[in-house]
Amino acid sequence: MANAAKIDIKSLLFNELQEELCEQGEPSYRAGQIMDWLYTKRVESFERMSDLPDQLRTRLAKHFAFDRLEVVHVLGSRDTTRKFLFRLADGNLLESVLIPASPALYGGKSDRRTICISTQVGCAYGCKFCASGLDGWTRNLDAGEIVQQLIEIEKKSGEKIDNVVFMGMGEPLANLKNLLRAIRIINAPWGLGIGARHITISTSGLAPQIRELANEPTQFRLALSLHGATDEVRSRIMPVNRKYPLKVLLEACDYYVAKKGRLTFEYILIAGVNDTDEQARELSKIARRLSAKINLIPYNTVEGLEWSRPTRARQEKFQSVLRKHGVIATLRREKGHDIAAACGQLRLQTKLAEGKVGLSV
Ligand code: SAH
Ligand code: SF4
Numbered sequence: 499m500a501n502a503a504k505i506d507i508k509s510l511l512f513n514e515l516q517e518e519l520c521e522q523g524e525p526s527y528r529a530g531q532i533m534d535w536l537y538t539k540r541v542e543s544f545e546r547m548s549d550l551p552d553q554l555r556t557r558l559a560k561h562f563a564f565d566r567l568e569v570v571h572v573l574g575s576r577d578t579t580r581k582f583l584f585r586l587a588d589g590n591l592l593e594s595v596l597i598p599a600s601p602a603l604y605g606g607k608s609d610r611r612t613i614c615i616s617t618q619v620g621c622a623y624g625c626k627f628c629a630s631g632l633d634g635w636t637r638n639l640d641a642g643e644i645v646q647q648l649i650e651i652e653k654k655s656g657e658k659i660d661n662v663v664f665m666g667m668g669e670p671l672a673n674l675k676n677l678l679r680a681i682r683i684i685n686a687p688w689g690l691g692i693g694a695r696h697i698t699i700s701t702s703g704l705a706p707q708i709r710e711l712a713n714e715p716t717q718f719r720l721a722l723s724l725h726g727a728t729d730e731v732r733s734r735i736m737p738v739n740r741k742y743p744l745k746v747l748l749e750a751c752d753y754y755v756a757k758k759g760r761l762t763f764e765y766i767l768i769a770g771v772n773d774t775d776e777q778a779r780e781l782s783k784i785a786r787r788l789s790a791k792i793n794l795i796p797y798n799t800v801e802g803l804e805w806s807r808p809t810r811a812r813q814e815k816f817q818s819v820l821r822k823h824g825v826i827a828t829l830r831r832e833k834g835h836d837i838a839a840a841c842g843q844l845r846l847q848t849k850l851a852e853g854k855v856g857l858s859v
Contacts, residue, residue, distance in 0.1 A: 504563040506642030507544075508536060508649075509679065512688050518561075524554065532558075533688045540649060542566060565642060567592070567650045582651055586643060590619045590636060594647040594666055596655055610696070612661035615647045617677055618668025623702050625725075626735045627768060629800045630667040638673040644680035648690060662692055665700040665721075671707035681718060694718045700764060705742040705750035712757040720761040721793070722751065726772050727780035735771060748784065755788050763792045767816060769808040778816045782823035792820060792827040 510518075516529035528550070535547040543564055544555045567584035570591070574580035580596045595614040621628070622635035647666075652659055662684060664670040670677045681697055683689040698719040701708065711720060726732030732739040742750075754761060763785060767773045785792055794817055797807040808816075813829055820827040 504561065506565050506640060507532075507558070507562040508565075508642035508645050508683070509640050509676075510562075511679065511682060512686065522557065528554070530688070537649075537689050537691075540653065563587075563642075565646070567643070567646050569650065569654060572654065580655065582647075582654065584647070584650065586619070586639075592616050592619060592639070592643070592647070592667065594651060596651050596657070596659070610661045611657055611659050612663055613648055613651055613659045614663050614665045615644060616666030616668050617644060617664055617670045617673045617680075621668050622672065623669050623736075623738050625702060625723075625737070627725075627766065627797065627800065627803065627805050629803075632800075632802075635668075638676055639668070641676045641679035641683060644676065645683050645690070648684065660692065661696045661698075663698045663700065663721075665698075669702055669704065670699050671701045671704040671711070674707055674710065678714065678716075681716060685716065685718075698762075702736060702738050703742055703747045704738070705746050708747075708750040708754050712754040717758075720754065720758070721764050722747075722761055722790075723764045723766075724781070724784070725764070725766050725768075727777045727784060731772050731777060735768070744784075748787065751788050755790075761788065761790055763790050764795060765792055766795045766797050767808050767813050768797045769806045769812070771805065773808045773812055773816055775815070775819050778819035779823065782820050782825045785820070785825040785827075786823070792825060794827055794829045796830070 507515075512529055512533060515532060516526065519528045519532075520526065531549060532547065535541050541547060544550075544559045544562075547555060547558075550558075565587045567586065569582060570585050571583040572580060573583075578598065582594050582596070584592045584594070586592055594616060597612040597614060616639065618638050619636035620634050621630040624631040624634075648659055648662065664677065677699070681694075681699075684692050684697060685694050694717040698721050699711070700721040700723060702723045708720070708722075723736075724732070725735060726739070729739060729743050732744065739747075751761060763781075765772070765781065781792065784790075794813065796813055797805055799806055807813075817827050817829045
C-alpha cells in the first residue's frame, strides 16, 4: 500500500502468484516455494529466499512490495492481554491485540490464543462509544497488511495463534474485498492454516454486506455488534442504525442464518444507555428470532468520552433477564481493561501524545 505502484506479495493468492510466475516462464513449483518462504519459514525479504535463482529474486523485488509492520509499542505481559501498536509503511498507526486463553471467546476452546486484528486505519462509522471512530476514517488495509498483523505478533510473542477475530480498528465489511482475500490467506493450507471456524468477523451491521457474506462458502463466524435492542437506543449510539435500522438489519440476519446456520451478538453494556431490563427483554426477542447467543461485554471507558460501564450487579441482572427469557448470554470478565483493551484506544492515546489529533468530544 505504501508503494502504490506495487502489490504486496502477501496480498496474493496462490493461483495468482502461480499465474504471474507462469507468465514469466517459471516452473510451476515456484509458487509453492515462495509461499513456503512467506508463511512457513516466514522470511522478511526476497533476498532470504535462498533456493530461488538470484535473477528471480531480483525480479520479484521489482514486481512486488514486501512490506513489514514496525512495532511501535507492546503493552501488557505474557499472561495478560497484550496490545501491539504498529506503524505501517506509509506512517499510519495500527493496532492489534493478543488475548490469552479465555473460556468465553468466539467458538474457541479455553486453551486458545486469540488475536484481534484491524481492517482499516480509523473507522467511518462513528459509533459514539468507540475510540476507533473518533478520529474518522483514513484508509482501508490491503490483504497483506491484515495478514501481516498475525505474522508479526506470532513472531514477537513466540506464540502460535489459533483464533482470529476481526474486532480491531475499522469496519471489516466496509473493506469486504480485502477482508475476504485476507481470510483466504489466513485459512489456506499454503498460508497460515487457521481453520475457518476459528475466524470471526465482527460488524456494526452493514445489511447488504451481511447478505453477501451469507453467500460465501467459507465457514467463518459472524458476530453482530448490536448494542441496542430498539431503534431508539441503537441510533443514539450507532449512526449506522439510521442507514440500516433494525428491521432491515434483522432481515439481512434472517437471510444469513438461513444460509449459514448461526451468528452471535455482541452487546456492550453502557450504564444508563442500553442496560435496562426493558432492553434485555427486547434483546431476548431478537436473539430468539435468530437463535443467537449473546456476548455481553462491560464497556471499556475511553479517554474523553462520557460513557461508563454499569455496576457488576446491573450487568448480572441484565444477563439474568436474558436467561429468564431462554437466551444464552455470557458476561465477559474481559481482560486488559487497564491497558485500554478495546481496539483503537492505544492508537488514539499515542496520537494524542504525539499531538496528531485533538479531541472535540
Ligand atoms: N467495526 C466492527 C468491528 C470492530 S469493533 C464492529 O463494530 O463490530 C469490535 C467490537 O468492539 C464491537 O463490538 C464494538 O462495538 C466494540 N467496542 C468498541 N469500543 C468499545 C469499548 N470502548 N468498550 C467495549 N467494546 C467496544
Ligand atoms: Fe467503527 Fe466498529 Fe468502532 Fe463502530 S464500533 S466506530 S463500526 S470500529
